[in-house]
Every structure is written in structure tokens, then in C-alpha cells.
Amino acid sequence: MIAPSHLQRLEAEAIFILREVVATCENPVLLYSVGKDSAVLLHLAMKAFSPGKPPFPLLHVDTTWKFQEMIAFRDQTAARLGLDLIVHINQDGVKAGINPIASGSRIHTDVMKTQGLKQALDMHGFDAAFGGARRDEEKTRAKERVFSLRSADHRWDPKNQRPEPWSLFNTAKKAGESFRVFPLSNWTEADVWDYIALESIPVVPLYFAAPRPVVRRGDAWIMRDDERLPLQPGEVVETRMVRFRTLGCYPLTGAIESGATTLTDIIAEMRASQSSERQGRVIDHDGSGSMEQKKQEGYF
Amino acid sequence: MSALKARQRAAEAPLPGNGPANDDGLQTRSLLRFITCGSVDDGKSTLIGRILYETGAVFEDQLGALKRDSRKFGTQGDKVDFALLVDGLAAEREQGITIDVAYRYFSTPRRSFIVADTPGHEQYTRNMATGASTADLAVILVDARLGLLSQTLRHSFIVSLVGVRHVVVAVNKMDLVGYDQGVFERICAAYRSAVAGLGFTQIRFVPISARDGDNVTSASASMGWYQGAPLLEHLETVAIEAGNAAHPGAVLPVQWVNRPNSSFRGYSGNLARGHLAIGDAVAVLPSGRTSRVARILTPAGDAGHAAAGQALTVTIADEIDISRGDVLVAVAHRPPVRRQLAARLLWTGEAPLALGGSYALKLASSQAHVVVRTLHHGIDVATLAQVPVTGLAMNDIGLATIDLDRPLAVLPFAESTELGGFILIDRISHETVAFGFIAEDDPEPAETGARSESGFAALRSKLRRHAGSPGSARRAAVAGLGLGQAAASLLIGGLVYGLTGSLPMALLVAASDLVLRPVLLGGAWTAAHATWRRRQARNRSLAENVLGDGI
Structure with missing residues (x-):
């Protein structure tokens, strides 16, 4: 008898969590952010409810500043799998002219992402939302439960989390009140890529290196995905072989120079890397406790 | 590049495992989950931080942030304070203590590891128990300067309570006792005798300095007298017993009924024990109805066979009413079905246990309303002694008898985490108020679907049930009945003597009456009682099958 591999154990755990939510919550939704973690989460959901389809819709909170390729991939994916996709844009934010360039990353993320998410959850009355967050991403996430209880105004209380022994989740x-539920809690970045390769899961092409128009800003390469990105004095758009380890709003997401054009290349590059995947995320670097604060305010 | 191209690329990519560094065995590399525990300032977080750093699980940008934070919050002077890598909550960083369990991940070429870094303070015992509940092994830190503390024993007891069988005692801060072998040896001997009754199958001792890295990932130059493996090497090589698949008899708690259309009805859940194959005879508990496995769907598609740990959807040959909370089991190995449980409770609620109060119980996928009827004794976790108690406050542990409002399939916790571990939920605040561990010595099983007890154990438990416990009203009644019976037999003997004048004859009749009457009456009583209970149980299970699962 062969013991289950590490990935098989993680897969079984995630499927268990997905089913537990569907069995105990009234109106779940899957937060589909189009990235690699969402891709794995969606793939697991397809397996968990087979031969049926996942009995919940996908929700994408569109900040209007996502990469164009992400939006195209999102629509293709929903169509390919035959799933309902809800796209929500915070129209108040749009009317107020919030954007990552003039408003700054903090306000843009809060209004378009956090407030937008809360609007969408309230509007549809979702009582459980799956997210693809992993505990290895960030110190605050490492402390969060699989079933993370949020108050009626979506706040997280880190000091008053329910204990979660074994796989007994208190779903009352x-x-x-609602739950944010994280089936990939125990996965690492390496696990995600290994699983994508093993299961041949489609991912956004932005993860693979290609010649792309970028400008140098601080330590990061920012892709000029459309004309809305104003160039600062002295900045020149160059074409470089770059790829993304993580995907968000394009003006806030740094690319890395890379020649990794296949999954094998990506996995090799990741294992040799000396920096964490969230290094390219501008919003994480507003102080060490900033993720905890964002989560308390309702961020995923 | 289109999504299709990406998919083609994914399809063309060779299976992982060919990459450099750190992963040449995706398919074979095993997983070890462990917990670290110790008292405040034992250096737990420092130890974890160092292991993460030395196995390459800390990246440059994280190290940069760590150096900044060390200057701001650190407790190690000019040195990098590794504790700040894992203390992720603002309150933890400000107070310099671990409050909540943090899960961290690292891997070596031999193994992948999930570490639960748990708080030492008594106030956060429930968080420690949460981290320990999924661990294969516990690393218990002891400060070499202080030796064993009552905390050390408490942590050891809690990890044993939640089922951990392998322990590594890391005697830390050896640099502060001059790397003295005598200090280390005294701590080892004291620990061995202190935990002798806790059922650990393996205890290892490693003298370390987490701050300087001695015997953490590599051997210490300062402690040449220590011949054993450094801590990490031990964690990489320690053999953990075969899991739940080794048990005979499948146990599949039904988590969700999958009915995508009228032609498919499947029962989804993770196989908790044993193996399942197409054609296997299965019983549905608590109803006891039987059928055969028709199809098994695994994450990899249809399969003929499945083993414990796998997420499954099965279909069965007959149309039987099965819903969430039922358990599919191998017909030959049915767990008992009970309406009353003896269980240890670790109280986690803010409000103390209310004896006679009603709670929601969750065990595997089943839920029941329960009343905690009797509290037999508490356990003093500092001495492990049984102590009389009238209630349980947060972090207290005690043995209780719990009445269920419906029959559930259960096993002792020592045999099965899945069918032996449960939580209690407050029905108003919805707080998780207790972790429960079903005791070996259970009250009588309900009749439906129950495994029949056999031989001496059955006899002993029946005797105990009928006799009651010492000093109980039931025992007094039994004794009174016994006296009455003796008097009646004597009366009959006297009657026979009066009629026949034969003393031997009278004595024989009296003695026969004394011995045989209880047997005959007892037999009739037992048969009548069993019939009554069966009828009761059938009525109950009919009524309860229509109840929902909500709280």
C-alpha cells in the first residue's frame, strides 16, 4: 500500500472544506480573483461536486485596473466550465474617480477591492465566501482559521477566533454573520504550482515570461497594460522578457525579469528564488501590521 | 498567448519532480505535521524562526522586514529576533508573546513539514490543543535553566489528550548553563518519570540553543557529549505509525448528498478509516440498513477501490434514505451506536460548563443536541490527579456523561479521531465551548445497529450496570431486593417443612428458590426489556431521520 502523497492529502483536505460549506451554508460564493490560487480552487471545486457542477456562482470584484489578459481569461474560464460569473464594480468608487495612480494604493484597494467586496456580498446575501488565500503568504494569514467568521459588517476579530480541532469546523x-473560507490554507506556493502542473490546470498567460512593455519604478517593473498609466519624467517604456508571480491591479503589481516560459521553468525559478511572491505587491508594504488591519476592515 | 496555449503548455510540461533543488520526490515525499509548545520565553518562536531561516523558507524581502522589526520590537539586542517571523498579530508583536496558533511551512529534500507554533500561556490552552489536534509529533521546549515547570507537564498532558504519541523534548538555552551535560541528563530523567502514564510511544531528548542554532539543523560544536541527531534530522527521519488505512472496516461519514440530477445520487465524504471497494457490503448507521457499494468517485475519477484519507463520492446499489450525518461502514465492522457518551471534555468556552445545560454536539458530520448530565471528576493537569469538581471553566478538563437526543455511531477517541473526537457548541453564542474525547469505557450502546459486546467485557459491564455504582440508590435497591428474596425463600422453606416435616427437603426447596428464581425472572425481564428498547429505538430513529442537521 502506498501512503498518499503530500499533494493528495492537501487535495482531500480542500475538497472536504468545499463540501462542508455547501452542506452547512445557505448561499455560498467563490471569490474568483483569476490568479493561480483561484485556478486551483476552482479546479478543486469542479472535482468536489462532480459529476455535478459546483452549486455556487463565481464572484469577481473588478477594480477596473486588472490586466486585460486577466479579464479575458476570466470570461473564457466561466464559459468553458459553464459556471455563473458575477462581476461587481464599486460604482461609487468609479464615480468618485478612485484609481491607483491619483488616489494611491491604499485608498484604491480599500474602496475598489474591500468596499467593493462588501457591497457584492451584501447585495447578493452570500453567507460564505471561498477565497484562495494561503497561510504561507503572510504572517497574519498564518494565524487565520479555515472558517473565518466575519461580523455583520464583515469585520475579523483576530483575538476571538474559534478553535478548530481536527477537521471539525464550527459552522454555526x-x-x-458570514464566513470567509480558505480551502488552500495549508498549501504553499510550491504546492500550488506542482498541482497546476500535475493536473494540467489552465492559468493566465501573464505567469509565463513573454516580451511585455514595462517601466522601471523603484525596485519593480510595472507593465503598461493600457494608456491610463501616466509616465513620470524620465520614464521610458521598454520591452522586456518578464512574468508575474502574483496578479493584482496592474499599476500595483511588479513583474520579474524571467525566461520561464513553461511550468517546469516556473517551478525551477520559484525554488531558486530568494524573494517571496508577495514582494511584488505594493499594498503589503504599508507597515508590518498592515495586512491585519486590512483584514479587520474586511479585506480578504 | 491564449488560454488554450497555456493549457497545452501545462499538458506538455513534464510532471514536477524534475526541477532542481529541494524537490526530487513529489510523489514519495511524506508530510510530517508537528507542534511546538513551551512556556513563555522558552524560545519556541525563536526555534521555529531559525528552522524556517535555515531551511530556506524565509526570503530576502521577509528577512529585510524582520531586521527592521527586530530593531523596533526585538528582544534579542542587536541580533535578529526570529520570533518576529511567526508572531503575526499586532498584539503579539507589541507584547512579545504568542497568542494564537500559527501554521508555518517548510520542506527539506526528505519531507514536507507543517508546523503549528502554539502559545504557552495557560490562558491560550485551547489554541494549543487546536494546533496539537492535527499533529503527528510534539516538540516540547524546556528552558535548561528552569528545568521542568508545571507548564511542561500541562503541555505534555494536552498533547497526549488530543492523540499525539511522539514527543521530542528540546532542552533549550544550553548556552546559558555552560552546555552542562549534567543539567541535560537531570531534565531527561525528571521528564521521563513525570510523563510515564501518558502513553507516549517515543520520547527523544535534544539539547539545543535555538538562538545560536546548536543542534537545531546541525550538530553543536559546544556539546560534543551529545551523540544523537540534531533536531531537524530527527524530524526528517522519525517514523510515524501507519495511518487510518491500516484499520479493518471502512468508515465513511456522509458529509453531503450529491444529487445533480434525477439519475445520480451519491454520498460524499472523506474516508475516515479502512478501505472501500465496489461490491463491498455496507451498513448505514444509525439506521442499520444495508446495501452494497456500486460506484466510487475519487478526485482522479472513477475507481474500484479507495483508502482512508481520500475524498470520495460513492453510490450504493439500493435506494435507502441516507443523509448528512449518517455513517457508511463495513457490515462486518460496525462501530457501536450510542445515545449516551462518557467523554473527557477540554472546556474552551468563556462561560463555564452548565451541568444539565443543552449544547450542540458535532462529531464527524453528525450533529445532535446534548445535555451534559454528570461530571465525574476533573483532572489536575499539573499533577494529572483526578480531583472532585462541580464545574468546568475555560481550559479545565473533566470526565463527563453526555446524553444525546439521537443515536450516533461512535468509537473511543483512542481508536479513531474521526468517530471519537467532537466539539460542543453553545446554542446561543455559537462559541465552540469544548473539545470532547470519547472514553474507552462507554455507557451501554443503543440497540440499533450496535455491535454486540462479547464475553467477559459484556458480563462485567452488565453486572456493573445492574448493580449500579457503590453507594448509589440503585445498589441499595438491589441489596434490598436481595434481602427480600432471601426472606421469601426462607418462608417457602418453612412452609415445605411444615407440610412435609422433612428438613432436607425444605432446605433443598428453599435453596433452589433462592438460586433459580432470580435467574428465571431475570431472563424474562431481560427479554422483555430488550424488546421494549428495540421498539423504542425504532420509533426514535424513524422520527429522527426527518430532523434537519442545523443547530
């Missing part, structure tokens, strides 16, 4: 909640 009061009216108005």
Missing part, C-alpha cells in the same frame, strides 16, 4: 453563525 447568527443572521448577518
Whole structure:
């Protein structure tokens, strides 16, 4: 008898969590952010409810500043799998002219992402939202439960989390309260890529190196995905072989120079890397406790 | 590049495992989950931080942030404070203590590891128990200067309570006792005798200095007298017993009923024990109805066979009513079905246990409403002694009897985490108020689907049930009945003597009456009682099958 591999154990755990939510919550939704973690989460959801389809829709909170390739891939994926896709844009934010360049990363993320997410959850009355977050991404995430209870106004109380022994998840909640649920809690970045390769899961082409128009800003290469990115004095758009380890709003997401054009290349590059995947995320670097604060305010 | 191209690339890519560094065995590399525990300032977080750093799980940008934070919050002077790598909450960083369990991940060429870094303070025992509940092994830190503390024993007891069988005692801060072998040896001897009754199958001792790295990932130059493996090497090589698949008899708690259309009805859940194959005879508990496995769907598609740990959807040959909370089991190995449990409770609620109060119980996928009827004794975790208690406050542990409002399939926790571990939930606040561990010595099983007890054990438990416990009203009643019976037999003997004048004859009749009457009456009583209970249980299970699963 062969013991299950590390990935098989993670897969079984994630499927268990997906099913537990569907069995105990009224109106779940899968937060589909189009990245590699969402791709794995969606793939696991397809397996968990086979031969049926996942009994919940996908929700994408569109900040209007995502890479164009992400939006195209998102629509193709929903169509290919035959799933309902809800796209929500915070229209108040759009009317107020919020954008990552003039408003700054903090306000843009709060209004278009965090507030947008809360609007969408409230509008549809979702009482459980799956997210692809992993505990290895960030110190605050490492402390969060698989079933993360949020108050009626979506706040997270890190000091008052329910204990979660074994795989016994306390799914009781009061009216108005909801769960953020993280089936990939125990996966690492390496696990995600190994699983994508093993299961041949399609991912956004932005993860693979290609010649792309970029400008140098601080330590990062920022891709000029459309004309809205104003060039600062002295900045020149260059074409470089770059790829992305993580995907967000394009003006806030740094690319890395890379020749990795296949999954094998990506996995090799990741294992040799000396920096974490969230290094390219501008919003993480507003102080060491900033993720905890964002989560308390309702960020995923 | 289109999504299609990406997919083609993914399809063309060779299976992982060919990459350089760190991963030449995706398919074979095993997983070890362990927990670290110790008292405040034992250096747990420092130890984890160092292991993460030395196995390359800390990246340059994280190290840069760590150096900045060390200057701001650090407790190690000019040195990098590795504790700040894992203390992720603002309150933890400000107070310099670990409050909540943090999970960290690293791997070596031999193994992948998931570490639960857990708080030492008594106030956060429930967080420690959470981290320990999924661990294969516990690393218990002891400060070489202080030796064993009551905390050390408490942590050891809690990890044993939640089922951990392998322990590594890391005697830390050896640099502060001059790397003295005598200090180390005294701590080893004291620990061995202190935990003798806790059922650990393996205890290892390693003298370390987490701050300087001695015997953490590589051997210490300062402690040549230590011949054993450094801590990390031990973690990489320690053999953990075969898991749940080794048990005979499948146990599949039904988590969700999959009915995508009228032609498919599947039962989804993770196989908790044993193996399952197409054609296997299965019983549905608690109803006891039987059928055969028709199809097994695994994450990799249809399969003829599945083993414990796999996420499955199965279909069965007959149309039987099965819903979430039922358990599919091998017909030949049915766990008992009970309406009353004896269990240890680790109280995690803010409000203390209310004896006679009603809670929601969650065990595997089943839920029941329960009443904690009797609290037999508490356990003093500093001395492991049984102590009389009238209630349980947060972090207290005690043995209780719990009445269920419906029958559940269960096993002792020592045999099965899945069917032996449960949580209690407050029905108003929805707080998780207790972890429960079903005791070996259970109250009588309900009749439906129950495994029949056999031989001496059955006899002993029946005797105990009928006799009651010492000093109980039931025992007094039994004794009173016994006296009455003796008097009646004597009366019959006297009657026979009066009629026949034969003393031997009278004595024989009296003695026969004394011995045989309880047997005959007892037999009739037992048969009548069993029939009554069967009828009761059938009525109950009919009524309860229509109840929902919510709280």
C-alpha cells in the first residue's frame, strides 16, 4: 500500500472544506480573483461536486485596473466550465474617480477591492465566501482559521477566533454573520504550482515570461497594460522578457525579469528564488501590521 | 498567448519532480505535521524562526522586514529576533508573546513539514490543543535553566489528550548553563518519570540553543557529549505509525448528498478509516440498513477501490434514505451506536460548563443536541490527579456523561479521531465551548445497529450496570431486593417443612428458590426489556431521520 502523497492529502483536505460549506451554508460564493490560487480552487471545486457542477456562482470584484489578459481569461474560464460569473464594480468608487495612480494604493484597494467586496456580498446575501488565500503568504494569514467568521459588517476579530480541532469546523453563525473560507490554507506556493502542473490546470498567460512593455519604478517593473498609466519624467517604456508571480491591479503589481516560459521553468525559478511572491505587491508594504488591519476592515 | 496555449503548455510540461533543488520526490515525499509548545520565553518562536531561516523558507524581502522589526520590537539586542517571523498579530508583536496558533511551512529534500507554533500561556490552552489536534509529533521546549515547570507537564498532558504519541523534548538555552551535560541528563530523567502514564510511544531528548542554532539543523560544536541527531534530522527521519488505512472496516461519514440530477445520487465524504471497494457490503448507521457499494468517485475519477484519507463520492446499489450525518461502514465492522457518551471534555468556552445545560454536539458530520448530565471528576493537569469538581471553566478538563437526543455511531477517541473526537457548541453564542474525547469505557450502546459486546467485557459491564455504582440508590435497591428474596425463600422453606416435616427437603426447596428464581425472572425481564428498547429505538430513529442537521 502506498501512503498518499503530500499533494493528495492537501487535495482531500480542500475538497472536504468545499463540501462542508455547501452542506452547512445557505448561499455560498467563490471569490474568483483569476490568479493561480483561484485556478486551483476552482479546479478543486469542479472535482468536489462532480459529476455535478459546483452549486455556487463565481464572484469577481473588478477594480477596473486588472490586466486585460486577466479579464479575458476570466470570461473564457466561466464559459468553458459553464459556471455563473458575477462581476461587481464599486460604482461609487468609479464615480468618485478612485484609481491607483491619483488616489494611491491604499485608498484604491480599500474602496475598489474591500468596499467593493462588501457591497457584492451584501447585495447578493452570500453567507460564505471561498477565497484562495494561503497561510504561507503572510504572517497574519498564518494565524487565520479555515472558517473565518466575519461580523455583520464583515469585520475579523483576530483575538476571538474559534478553535478548530481536527477537521471539525464550527459552522454555526447568527443572521448577518458570514464566513470567509480558505480551502488552500495549508498549501504553499510550491504546492500550488506542482498541482497546476500535475493536473494540467489552465492559468493566465501573464505567469509565463513573454516580451511585455514595462517601466522601471523603484525596485519593480510595472507593465503598461493600457494608456491610463501616466509616465513620470524620465520614464521610458521598454520591452522586456518578464512574468508575474502574483496578479493584482496592474499599476500595483511588479513583474520579474524571467525566461520561464513553461511550468517546469516556473517551478525551477520559484525554488531558486530568494524573494517571496508577495514582494511584488505594493499594498503589503504599508507597515508590518498592515495586512491585519486590512483584514479587520474586511479585506480578504 | 491564449488560454488554450497555456493549457497545452501545462499538458506538455513534464510532471514536477524534475526541477532542481529541494524537490526530487513529489510523489514519495511524506508530510510530517508537528507542534511546538513551551512556556513563555522558552524560545519556541525563536526555534521555529531559525528552522524556517535555515531551511530556506524565509526570503530576502521577509528577512529585510524582520531586521527592521527586530530593531523596533526585538528582544534579542542587536541580533535578529526570529520570533518576529511567526508572531503575526499586532498584539503579539507589541507584547512579545504568542497568542494564537500559527501554521508555518517548510520542506527539506526528505519531507514536507507543517508546523503549528502554539502559545504557552495557560490562558491560550485551547489554541494549543487546536494546533496539537492535527499533529503527528510534539516538540516540547524546556528552558535548561528552569528545568521542568508545571507548564511542561500541562503541555505534555494536552498533547497526549488530543492523540499525539511522539514527543521530542528540546532542552533549550544550553548556552546559558555552560552546555552542562549534567543539567541535560537531570531534565531527561525528571521528564521521563513525570510523563510515564501518558502513553507516549517515543520520547527523544535534544539539547539545543535555538538562538545560536546548536543542534537545531546541525550538530553543536559546544556539546560534543551529545551523540544523537540534531533536531531537524530527527524530524526528517522519525517514523510515524501507519495511518487510518491500516484499520479493518471502512468508515465513511456522509458529509453531503450529491444529487445533480434525477439519475445520480451519491454520498460524499472523506474516508475516515479502512478501505472501500465496489461490491463491498455496507451498513448505514444509525439506521442499520444495508446495501452494497456500486460506484466510487475519487478526485482522479472513477475507481474500484479507495483508502482512508481520500475524498470520495460513492453510490450504493439500493435506494435507502441516507443523509448528512449518517455513517457508511463495513457490515462486518460496525462501530457501536450510542445515545449516551462518557467523554473527557477540554472546556474552551468563556462561560463555564452548565451541568444539565443543552449544547450542540458535532462529531464527524453528525450533529445532535446534548445535555451534559454528570461530571465525574476533573483532572489536575499539573499533577494529572483526578480531583472532585462541580464545574468546568475555560481550559479545565473533566470526565463527563453526555446524553444525546439521537443515536450516533461512535468509537473511543483512542481508536479513531474521526468517530471519537467532537466539539460542543453553545446554542446561543455559537462559541465552540469544548473539545470532547470519547472514553474507552462507554455507557451501554443503543440497540440499533450496535455491535454486540462479547464475553467477559459484556458480563462485567452488565453486572456493573445492574448493580449500579457503590453507594448509589440503585445498589441499595438491589441489596434490598436481595434481602427480600432471601426472606421469601426462607418462608417457602418453612412452609415445605411444615407440610412435609422433612428438613432436607425444605432446605433443598428453599435453596433452589433462592438460586433459580432470580435467574428465571431475570431472563424474562431481560427479554422483555430488550424488546421494549428495540421498539423504542425504532420509533426514535424513524422520527429522527426527518430532523434537519442545523443547530
